[in-house]
Amino acid sequence: MSRSVSIRSMGEGGRLRIGELSRRVGESPDLLRAWETRYGLVAPDRTRGGHRLYSEQDELRVRAMRRHIDAGLSAAEAARLAKRDGGERQDGSASLAHLEAELSRSLDALDEAAAQAALDDLLAAFGLLPALAEVILPYLRGLGERWVAAQISVADEHFASNIIGGRLRRLAQGWGEGVGPRAVLACPPSEHHELGLLSFGLALRQRGWRITYLGADTPIDDIAAGLTELAPSIVVLAAVDPFRFLDSAHSLAALAARVRVGFGGAGASVALAKQLGAEPLTGDLIDEATALRP
Amino acid sequence: MSRSVSIRSMGEGGRLRIGELSRRVGESPDLLRAWETRYGLVAPDRTRGGHRLYSEQDELRVRAMRRHIDAGLSAAEAARLAKRDGGERQDGSASLAHLEAELSRSLDALDEAAAQAALDDLLAAFGLLPALAEVILPYLRGLGERWVAAQISVADEHFASNIIGGRLRRLAQGWGEGVGPRAVLACPPSEHHELGLLSFGLALRQRGWRITYLGADTPIDDIAAGLTELAPSIVVLAAVDPFRFLDSAHSLAALAARVRVGFGGAGASVALAKQLGAEPLTGDLIDEATALRP
Amino acid sequence: MSRSVSIRSMGEGGRLRIGELSRRVGESPDLLRAWETRYGLVAPDRTRGGHRLYSEQDELRVRAMRRHIDAGLSAAEAARLAKRDGGERQDGSASLAHLEAELSRSLDALDEAAAQAALDDLLAAFGLLPALAEVILPYLRGLGERWVAAQISVADEHFASNIIGGRLRRLAQGWGEGVGPRAVLACPPSEHHELGLLSFGLALRQRGWRITYLGADTPIDDIAAGLTELAPSIVVLAAVDPFRFLDSAHSLAALAARVRVGFGGAGASVALAKQLGAEPLTGDLIDEATALRP
DNA sequence: ATAGGTTTTGTCAAGCTTTTGTACAT
DNA sequence: ATGTACAAAAGCTTGACAAAACCTAT
Numbered sequence: 001m002s003r004s005v006s007i008r009s010m011g012e013g014g015r016l017r018i019g020e021l022s023r024r025v026g027e028s029p030d031l032l033r034a035w036e037t038r039y040g041l042v043a044p045d046r047t048r049g050g051h052r053l054y055s056e057q058d059e060l061r062v063r064a065m066r067r068h069i070d071a072g073l074s075a076a077e078a079a080r081l082a083k084r085d086g087g088e089r090q091d092g093s094a095s096l097a098h099l100e101a102e103l104s105r106s107l108d109a110l111d112e113a114a115a116q117a118a119l120d121d122l123l124a125a126f127g128l129l130p131a132l133a134e135v136i137l138p139y140l141r142g143l144g145e146r147w148v149a150a151q152i153s154v155a156d157e158h159f160a161s162n163i164i165g166g167r168l169r170r171l172a173q174g175w176g177e178g179v180g181p182r183a184v185l186a187c188p189p190s191e192h193h194e195l196g197l198l199s200f201g202l203a204l205r206q207r208g209w210r211i212t213y214l215g216a217d218t219p220i221d222d223i224a225a226g227l228t229e230l231a232p233s234i235v236v237l238a239a240v241d242p243f244r245f246l247d248s249a250h251s252l253a254a255l256a257a258r259v260r261v262g263f264g265g266a267g268a269s270v271a272l273a274k275q276l277g278a279e280p281l282t283g284d285l286i287d288e289a290t291a292l293r294p
Numbered sequence: 295m296s297r298s299v300s301i302r303s304m305g306e307g308g309r310l311r312i313g314e315l316s317r318r319v320g321e322s323p324d325l326l327r328a329w330e331t332r333y334g335l336v337a338p339d340r341t342r343g344g345h346r347l348y349s350e351q352d353e354l355r356v357r358a359m360r361r362h363i364d365a366g367l368s369a370a371e372a373a374r375l376a377k378r379d380g381g382e383r384q385d386g387s388a389s390l391a392h393l394e395a396e397l398s399r400s401l402d403a404l405d406e407a408a409a410q411a412a413l414d415d416l417l418a419a420f421g422l423l424p425a426l427a428e429v430i431l432p433y434l435r436g437l438g439e440r441w442v443a444a445q446i447s448v449a450d451e452h453f454a455s456n457i458i459g460g461r462l463r464r465l466a467q468g469w470g471e472g473v474g475p476r477a478v479l480a481c482p483p484s485e486h487h488e489l490g491l492l493s494f495g496l497a498l499r500q501r502g503w504r505i506t507y508l509g510a511d512t513p514i515d516d517i518a519a520g521l522t523e524l525a526p527s528i529v530v531l532a533a534v535d536p537f538r539f540l541d542s543a544h545s546l547a548a549l550a551a552r553v554r555v556g557f558g559g560a561g562a563s564v565a566l567a568k569q570l571g572a573e574p575l576t577g578d579l580i581d582e583a584t585a586l587r588p
Numbered sequence: 589m590s591r592s593v594s595i596r597s598m599g600e601g602g603r604l605r606i607g608e609l610s611r612r613v614g615e616s617p618d619l620l621r622a623w624e625t626r627y628g629l630v631a632p633d634r635t636r637g638g639h640r641l642y643s644e645q646d647e648l649r650v651r652a653m654r655r656h657i658d659a660g661l662s663a664a665e666a667a668r669l670a671k672r673d674g675g676e677r678q679d680g681s682a683s684l685a686h687l688e689a690e691l692s693r694s695l696d697a698l699d700e701a702a703a704q705a706a707l708d709d710l711l712a713a714f715g716l717l718p719a720l721a722e723v724i725l726p727y728l729r730g731l732g733e734r735w736v737a738a739q740i741s742v743a744d745e746h747f748a749s750n751i752i753g754g755r756l757r758r759l760a761q762g763w764g765e766g767v768g769p770r771a772v773l774a775c776p777p778s779e780h781h782e783l784g785l786l787s788f789g790l791a792l793r794q795r796g797w798r799i800t801y802l803g804a805d806t807p808i809d810d811i812a813a814g815l816t817e818l819a820p821s822i823v824v825l826a827a828v829d830p831f832r833f834l835d836s837a838h839s840l841a842a843l844a845a846r847v848r849v850g851f852g853g854a855g856a857s858v859a860l861a862k863q864l865g866a867e868p869l870t871g872d873l874i875d876e877a878t879a880l881r882p
Numbered sequence: 883a884t885a886g887g888t889t890t891t892g893t894c895a896a897g898c899t900t901t902t903g904t905a906c907a908t
Numbered sequence: 909a910t911g912t913a914c915a916a917a918a919g920c921t922t923g924a925c926a927a928a929a930c931c932t933a934t
Contacts, residue, residue, distance in 0.1 A: 018909095030904060033909080038902080050909060072314035074918095075902060076341065081308055110800065110814055112764030155810035158774070158802040166757040173419075173758065176700030179365040179602075186746070192780070192805070208361050212698065214746040217780070222743035226698055293320065294364070311901095313918065323919080324893060331921095332891080343900040345919055366608035368929095369891060370635065375602050414708060421761050467715050473882050474768040474796030502768030502796040588767050605890095607929065617930080618883075637889040639930055 015045070015053040025062045032062065039079030041065055095125065100135045104142075107160040108152075115163050128171065129206060132199050133286040136164060140195055144240075161195060168198040175201060175211040181233035181294035186214035186223060188248050191239040196265055196285060200236065203289030209233075220251035227259055233294040236281065238265035245272055252276045264288065309339065309347035319356045326356065333373030335359055393419065394429045401433075401454040402446075409457050422465065423500055426493050427580040430458060434489055455489060462492040469495065469505040475527040475588035480508035480517055482542050485533040490559055490579060494530065497583030503527075514545035521553055527588040530575065532559035539566055546570045558582065603633065603641035613650045620650065627667035629653055687713065688723045695727075695748040696740075703751050716759065717794055720787050721874040724752060728783055749783060756786040763789065763799040769821035769882035774802035774811060776836050779827040784853055784873060788824065791877030797821075808839035815847055821882040824869065826853035833860055840864045852876065 018029045027035075035041040042061055044052040061082045068078035099122045106114035122131045143160055146152045185201050187194055194216045201211045212230055214223065223235060235255065239245055244267055245252060255261055256277035263273045264281040273280035281288040312323045321329075329335040330346075336355055338346040355376045362372035393416045400408035416425045434455075441451045479495050481488055488510045495505045506524055508517065517529060529549065533539055538561055539546060549555055550571035557567045558575040567574035575582040606617045613620075621640075623629040630649055632640040649670045656666035687710045694702030710719045731748055734740045773789050775782055782804045789799045800818055802811065811823060823843065827833055832855055833840060843849055844865035851861040852869040861868035869876040 028904080031902090034903070037910090052909090068308065071308070072310065072317065073308055074311050074341075074345075074347075077309055077311075077347065084307070110817055112800070113762075116762065116765075153810035153813050154807045155774075155802050155814055158804075158806050158810075159800070159814075162801050162803045166760060169754040170758045170761065172754060174701075174704060177704075178361075180361045181364065186743075208357050212700070212747065213750050214743050215750045216746075218746050219742045222741035222746075225741045226743055226747075229698055311918080312920095322893080325891090327920085328892070341900080343919085344921095345900065362602065365602075366604065366611065367602050368605050368639075368641075371603050371605075371641070378601070414712065418708065423762075464715075468717070468794065471878075472768070472795035472797075473880075474766070499796075500762070500766070502766030502798060504796060586767075605929075606931095621931090635889080637930085638932090639889070 015055060016059070018052050018054070021054045021059060021062070025059060025066065027062060027066065035062070035065060035075070035079060039076060039083075041079045041082060096134060099125065100139065103135065103139060107139075107163060108156065110156070110159055112163060115160075116167075119164075119167050129203060129286055129290075132202065133284070137196070137199060137285060140164065165195055165198065168195065168202060171202055172198065172205070172211070172213070175205040175213075178208070178210050180208035180210050182210045182212060182230060184212045184214065184223060184226070184230060184232040184235045186218040186235070186237055187216045188237055188239050188244040188252075189217055189219055190247070191241070191244040191267075192216045193240050193265075194238075196240075197236075197238040200238065200264060200285050200289050203286050204292065207290060207292070209292075209294075220248045220255055224251075224255055224258065232259065234260045234262055234279075234292070236262040236264060237278075238263075239267035240265050242267040242269065242272060245276070249276060252278065262292075309349055310353070312346050312348070315348045315353060315356070319353060319360065321356060321360065329356070329359060329369070329373060333370060333377075335373045335376060390420065390428060394433070397429060398433060401457060402450065404450070404453050406457060409454075410461075413458075413461050423497060423580055423584075426497065427578070431490070431493060431579065434458065459489055459492065462489065462496060465496055466492065466499070466505070466507070469499040469507070472502075472504050474502040474504050476504045476506060476524060477586075478506045478508065478517060478520070478524060478526040478529045480512040480529070480531055481510045482531055482533050482538040482546075483511055483513055484541070485535070485538040485561075486510045487534050487559075488532075490534075491530075491532040494532065494558060494575075494579050494583050497580050498586065501584060501586075503586075503588075514542045514549055518545075518549050518552065526553065528554045528556055528573075528586070530556040530558060531572075532557075533561035534559050536561040536563065536566060539570070543570060546572065556586075603643055604647070606640050606642070609642045609647060609650070613647060613654070615650060615654065623650070623653060623663070623667065627664060627671075629667045629670060684714070684722060688727065691723065691727060692730075695751060696744065698744070698747055700751060703748075704755075707752075707755050717791060717874055717878075720790065721872070725784070725787060725873060728752065753783055753786065756783065756790060759790055760786065760793070760799070760801070763793040763801075766796070766798050768796040768798050770798045770800060770818060771880075772800045772802065772811060772814070772818060772820040772823045774806040774823070774825055775804045776825055776827050776832040776840075777805055777807055778835070779829070779832040779855075780804045781828050781853075782826075784828075785824075785826040788826065788852060788869075788873050788877050791874050792880065795878060795880075797880075797882075808836045808843055812839075812843055812846065820847065822848045822850055822867075822880070824850040824852055825866075826851075827855035828853050830855040830857065830860060833864070837864060840866065850880075 016024070018032060022029045022032060036043070042054065042058040044054045044058055046052060064082035064085075065075075065078050068081050069075060073081070099118060103115065103118040103122065106112075106118055122135055125131075126134065140161075143152070143157060147154070147157045183201070183204055185197050187197060197215070198213075201213060205211055212226075212232065220237075237245070237252070245263060252261070253276050261276075261278040262281045263269075263276075263278045264285065268280060268282050270280040270282060273282075281292075310318070312326055316323045316326060330337070336348065336352040338348045338352055340346060358376040358379075359369075359372050362375050363369060367375070393412060397409065397412040397416065400406075400412050416429055419425075420428065437446070437451060437454055440446045441448075477495070477498055479491050481491060491509075492507075495507055499505055506520075506526065514531075531539070531546070539557060546555070547570050555570075555572040556575045557563075557570075557572045558579065562574060562576050564574040564576060567576075575586075604612070606620055610617045610620060624631070630642065630646040632642045632646055634640060652670035652673075653663075653666050656669050657663060661669070687706060691703065691706040691710065694700075694706055710723055713719075714722065728749075731740070731745055735742070735745045771789070771792055773785050775785060785803070786801075789801055793799055800814075800820065808825075825833070825840070833851060840849070841864050849864075849866040850869045851857075851864075851866045852873065856868060856870050858868040858870060861870075869880075
């Protein structure tokens, strides 16, 4: 509503001229004008002389446009999405932050009902993969760190793990069935952290894989036994401690000679995987699952 | 790459051009077009200029097609299956809408085996309370309405009621035992609709209550007789017609003077409950059960 | 009964060409065609171009034909029998012995779909508590014994445990909510067998208790920390090895001084419980849960 | 089992159009 | 700033082709 046409004020009014906007968002002025005329991406006010004055929301829209294009959308589609919800970014992340806080609070308070409700909301609002990637896995990481720092008791950690683990297993229902390629999932001996592995399995399932889940603390040689029966496309092993891999180095190398093997979890590394003839799956868990090809 | 971004930006309405879809699913654009023209696998929107715009479901279909082909089916068969159920099974649980339709269809067709299977799936996929709240109770409401509108015969209505009632009773197995507070459930004289009351009992049981179920058409004075023996925390009466309460007004008032009494069902109202000294339970059945405190 | 095919019907209706059928049943295409023309063993659909499309039932018939031939029958005789009853599934008699055998078979064969179906049938036919008491817990005992006797690999054991554990956790949905007395369930440090504890929790839940589940490998002192917050009626600890109790003897005695504590599992004994001030829950797991009073 | 013809299906090419970033004249 | 132009990239349609998989009949 500010009437004053303070040409110079690009500060608190937040209204930018095209050159400054171009510099901030890293798009050429020509392109910004093209996006405006072609797709109506923005409709900046004008100075009396006709110069464009962009608002902060315009800037958000332009950035959203760029994100969508980088994600592979056409310019037209990108503009359509950016116009629809380009300025609402902080709203969405606010609700995400809120749900994250609620999950955290309820689990810390040993309040199962509230925790289940938070998980419900989370999954309903974002869907499985984003909920895992953006909230649940970060929460579990934080939980581990607080546990290491002795800020929470093991009982607290167990409670939260069991609630989340229970939910993940519920979502895993029937994940061994169907027609996709098969992945066998397990943790090496002495490794008991399986929530990450469960999440990885769910992400794979989302992509159509069939999962055979052996879970925590599984002797490597025993995996080999079921190989002919299951004929998996890949065996994925996850551990948070590299020594869990190294302790079974010999068996792992033998396994990798017979079947494709992937190493994941904080204990995996490219070097370690290479050394034992396995594939490294050391990136973001969800990304790795999404990118995995049979 | 910006893989996680893509997950997010695909969330709502971001339609892909053929090149990007090709990149994501790993099939050549030529092949995608061939599958479309030969088998009608997908029917993407088009830009004004004729370029294809694929939806998220299209992507799922293409992936399903690939899975079926890898499983050994011919392209034609793979496409037939992918079209049939390519977009349905995201997270392993069949969609609620699909199960609802299947229940409805099988009951209308008087196909008991199919109806039982649909109930199995429903309960397995969503659990008791959500299944009741989201599917079974809405179905029963619809059934009642269709019966009033004379769109179905009494036999149809009985068939469906008996299947569902039978299942609810089986689920009620042992609900009188345990350690929780006790609720006595009954319908007043001349009231014969007890499916809602059964559901209410199951929801209470789910929350730890012990149920004593007297069922349809129960004289109020008879309830009073068992009172000292059972020592219930509450007596819940349900009727679809307010006159069923009014006909026993005197006995009901007397009962409410001795024990906590709740009124539920379409025949209950806040005014009526107040008048006879009872608690109204007029909200959503499952919600009321969940909120009830001993 | 053919179990709810609808959910896992991914392969349902997928008709095979002769090459793929040949691969699956291990008979040459030529032979398959010969059996068809000579004995009318099957009558597959055809594509417009004339290619054969075999149904799942056709596959069963071919397999039956092979079984009969291997049993010594002539081809003509074998075809006659296979046509008569080759396509019919072995009908699942709902007998307990049969279901037990089917569960055992499918888990040993790492066949998740069949195992889930067996669990479905089991729970539908007998209900939770009988299914646990009569089939699932005995099976788990047998599994442990076979494992000790090294008759099965750890991977086999893990697979079965995860399938059953997943199901139990699914059934545990929402068991922390409601109005009943609260029980805290955990295994002492180093104890990782939690399937019995889960079953015990389900049995308690069935009787109206609210469950707070801390699961495997929980330090006793940490349980004490949550005590005021949760105010449980009882804390139940389970272990298969008495040393798991003895290792935490001091903490356990301290805990038992503050709250009612029960000891269960093969590692518990009346003497041990008495010594540490706890209640023995050494009888049948389901019976103990059923008999427990707040 | 072989021979000879047919169907299915992935791929490619040719020629034309649309989309989109950038450039330039007014 | 506007409007037009332009060219690279990406798409579209039609038609064809060849390898693999199937068919029938001998």
